[in-house]
Amino acid sequence: MAGDGKYAILHVPDFGDGMSSYLRIGATPDDDYTWRDETDGNRITTTRGDKIEIIGGTYSMKVFGRREFKASSEVEDGRIKQGGITFQGQSEIEFVQGPRGQRRIRETTVKGEVHTTYHGDAVEYHYGSKLVSRTGHPDTPTPIEDYPAVMTENPTIVDRTWAKSISSYTGSAKLPVPSIHEETWAETMVSKTHVTTVTDETTVKGPSKETMKAGSISSTTTVEQTISDTTKAKTIKSKTEADKIISETRADTEDDKYGDADSYTQGDSKTVVDGIETTINLGVVNEVVLGAMVEATLGGEATVSVGGTVNATLGPDVSISVTASFEASVGPSIRMGPAKQKLYLDRSLAAPVRTNIAAVHLLV
Incomplete structure (x- = not known):
């Protein structure tokens, strides 16, 4: 002990140069540490019980x-x-x-x-x-x-999940998320879903907009039973621009329309029916042809009108029937126009007959 400070030095035998170990309590004039515990070699500390360290500084x-x-x-x-x-x-x-x-x-x-493994429940809260x-x-x-x-x-990201059930919620009806923005940029994307049943519900209070741009689109849907599609809207607008549209349907079709129908075709239109075509109009039929009209019937034709029929043709009208043609009108029929050319074919005689209609013929 010395009178200039409270410290003690515990010397142990030297094991070599620079290998001295000591324990000093108290400060020296050239050292501000009040406690110095230094060991140049190995050290083992054993505490057979509780240990409490109170450190007032750093x-x-x-x-x-x-x-x-x-x-x-x-x-x-x-x-x-x-x-x-x-x-x-x-x-x-x-x-x-x-x-x-x-x-x-x-x-x-x-x-x-870092590799982390959890055995047990894991709960995370973020605020x-x-x-x-x-x-x-x-x-x-x-x-x-x-x-x-x-x-x-x-990195390369691999995410695999096996679970009894998975529930994911974003926002709530009481506190919805003000804005959600998602972007995905990828060279190739492959998505597969295998489930027993699927329920997908989307409710949009305001306008909804969907845009897709692709070099080509191929879509295949295979359903064993029935496809049911219901759309309710005040107005439905559909616009398609393409060089050519090819549509093929192999099924019995039933189309019900309730309301006025307006169809406009700019270009040639051709309809081929390989079978029996039946058209029933429960009302007035207005047919206006602004140009030439050619009708060819390769078989029997029967036209039944249970009401007034008005045909207006502003141009030549050619009607050719290779077989018998039958026309019955229960109501009045009015035909007005210039001279009309009629051609009848017989086994031995083919003579054109020209009839001039100078007035109005009322046929009952």
Whole structure:
């Protein structure tokens, strides 16, 4: 002991140069540490019971582990800073100002390769003004073999899930999310879904807009039973622009329309019916031809009108019947126009007959 300070030195035998170990309590004139515990060799500390350490100042621990990097832990002002190979040199907790002006703690950690396994329940709660998750970087070169000096690399992501059930909720009816923005950029996308039943419901209070641009679109739907599609709207507008449209339907079709129907075709129109065609009009039929009209019937034709029939032709009208033609009118029929050419074919005689209609013929 010495009179200039309260300290004690416990000497142990030297095991070699620079290998002295000692325990000193108290400060010396050239050393401000009041407690120094130093061991140049190995050390084992055993505590057979509880251990409590109370540190009133800064705590720092550094472990080199006989490597070029060091693992360290430092506690200052209630904040913990850690460094090591798993943290890639930094883990820092500091005080920051929260969104409402309050003082809060922020932890910043950078880690290397980490493998984590959970056995049991895992629950996570996130509160705060922001939650940001990012994987990779848009300016990171890849693959890493071509850029070995770059410390980061965009990873390959594999996500596999096996579960009893999966439930995902975003927002609620009481507190919906004000805005959701999603973008996907990919070279190739493959999506497969195998389920027993599917229920998909979308409710849009305002307008809905959907746009697709593609080089080509191929869609295949195979249903064993029935496809039921119901659309309710005040007005439905459909616009298709293409060089050619090919539509093929192999099924018995039934089309019911309730309301006025207006159809406009700019160009030639051809309809071929390989079978029996029956048209029933429960009302007035107005047929206007602004040009030439050619009708050819290769078989029996029967026309029955149970009401007034008005035919207006502003141009030549040619009607050819190779077989018998039968026309019956229960109501009045009015025909007005210039001279009309009629051609009748007989077994031995083919003579054109010209009839001039100078007035109005009322046929009953």
